[in-house]
Amino acid sequence: MPDSTNKYYLTTPIYYVNAAPHIGHTYTTLAADTIRRFKRMQGFDAVLTTGTDEHGLKIERSARKTGKSPSEFTTIVSDEFRRQWKLLGLVDADTNPQDRFIRTTDPRHVQTVQELFLRNQENGYIYKRSYTGMYDVGEETFVQGAKPGDVSPVNGQPLEEVTEENYFFRLSAFQQPLLDLYTGQPDFVQPDFRRNEVMRFVEGGLEDLSISRGSISWGIPLPTDDGQVFYVWFDALSSYYTAVDGEGRWPADLHLIGKEILRFHAVYWPAFLMGAGWPIPRKVFAHGWLLFENDKMSKSRGNIVRAEPIHQVMGIEGLRYFLLREIPFGHDGSFSYDALVQRFNSDLANGLGNLASRTLSMIHQYRGGAVPAPPAGEDSALAAAAAQAIATAADGYEKFEFSRALEGIWTLISHVDKFIVERKPWTLAKADGPESAALLDDTLYGAAEALRVVAALCAPVLPATAQRLWDLLGCGASSTLPSQVRDVAWSSLQWGQLPAGSTVGTLADTPLFPRLKPEEVIPRMRELEAETAVAQARLLGKEPEPAEAPAVASETVTLSPPLADEITIDDFVKVDIRVGLVLSAEPVPKADKLLHLKVDIGEAQPREIVAGIALAYKPEQLIGRKICVVANLAPRKLRGLTSNGMLLAASLEGGSPVLAAFLEEVPVGARLK
């Protein structure tokens, strides 16, 4: 049995292949890579899994639209993710033994999923039940309480009525065990405010979950019923297990995820595992979203950002630094090209890059390129600052507070800059006498040694830069230090380990981080971004989005849901739409969106109608207005009130409804046809 005490296993989500990689995927993945690198330096045998989630009706349809088989289609997109992570130096399962890339279409994965199911079945947590409901194809989920004709609350696509025998997981049985988990293991869900959310959700009661789908073929078949395939989440979550199956690495130490998939990881997944009697992961950490200049990134807004263009212009390390330094990890954060370039210039070019440049240059000019020995005796004035930086960075990384860790490291950089100015090595170099020479030695050694510490501390976030700096300082060639900075052990990192006499390199021609001109670099990134968007669209077999799509135009183009199935005039005349006059309107208690209306449609008594328009209209705006009412719709209870009809309003996804109205006078009760 492999020893599991010094192992650390973390995962990113496996990404859904219905979209090509964008900066949100990159954010999660680079954070995971940073954690993995830190854990490695702490002495853990750290393994990182990422991958692609490839099953489901949505994928099946996307594939078909492009004229490909699901298998061909998912391979193309999966390879794109793989290529991307390799290009950005994040995950490369081909060459790095610490990396895993799992696809849910991997044959090995079938076993895991079926096994997880069978264990749950043995333990009595699976049962079969007939179910009719409205199915949201996009979300691959039934929408509770929905009726024929409804659209998806998430994406506005029409729902489909599906009746089938499904296998259900007794999620309801796990309410108490889950609550015990959250209380017994308070850091199971992080950050704390997410834990609160999850706990309240679970306290509100859990309904059993359908975990199989009939009438879908693109999925993993149930071992007991080949007419059904597994629900995508049951399938996808299990991949974390498959990726390290047989390695003795389960349970995972950390699932790093975005906040939008918290429930699946913090509620469903541990419940599935408990049901099977398998160990549950130790921690789920949900980070926030990247907003684009404080707007949600979305295709319809045309403001999606991808990592590759940024990588091409400033290098991936600039992006890594920016995202981890600028945004407190766990919270939503704003991405903007201005802030990106600003951070790059002030912290990386002027800060770390310039310090390295001036230090190496002085060692060359004053000491022939060899690190001088510090005078024996008292500690360098920088030793305390370095110790402080080591402690702050370790604590920050440990808690995933990357911005705090980096802030601590940059405090040291700033100390060194001050130190150099105070010592004035350029004056010492001109002065005669052994005292000046000794002070100059001490100064140069201090600066170089501080940079060595900085290189080690930065290594999780800036791996390539750290290694370059490490080599420039001659550490890689020394006999007492590891040749790779990533092999430095945190526990032994301390002041004074840079051997005197090390030969240092030079940065004269190729600065660590060349200062960027925003007016040149930002347009360049935007240009490449547009090209990448087109290339990705082509890859997915979709119509390329218009480059730099203006918000208004794209909303009308991309947000309008596809047409419903064709109907005949006979179908249409079944719907009786009347002109009605709103007599009264009042809010419905305990409902944000509902208004209770009395509408005269020419009948003896006014109709009572409950409508979900409270966010768009105030009651007093409606009274006296003429509206359109579907008069022969079956009554329905809503929040305790019966609604006898439906009023017509237009809306787009997420937008507020706009009531249909007339420009000319119309008599109440007139029928629309």
Added chain:
RNA sequence: GGGCCCUUAGCUCAGCGGUUAGAGCAGCGGACUCAUAAUCCGUUGGUCGUAGGUUCAAAUCCUACAGGGCCUACCA
């Protein structure tokens, strides 16, 4: 409707009961020259969302309100 979080300098944030409220960036003035028009020093800038309350003491605790965000129920 129920619940959670946030609101501190122009910007991003730290401080979470105890000296005159901090950092970085941006701005302004100066110094220096080893360095990537860099760095260093000095400096401008805040009624800590608003109003009450608890306390010897509140940005920090409590209540209400306003604005922003999120989870959840209700869109026939």
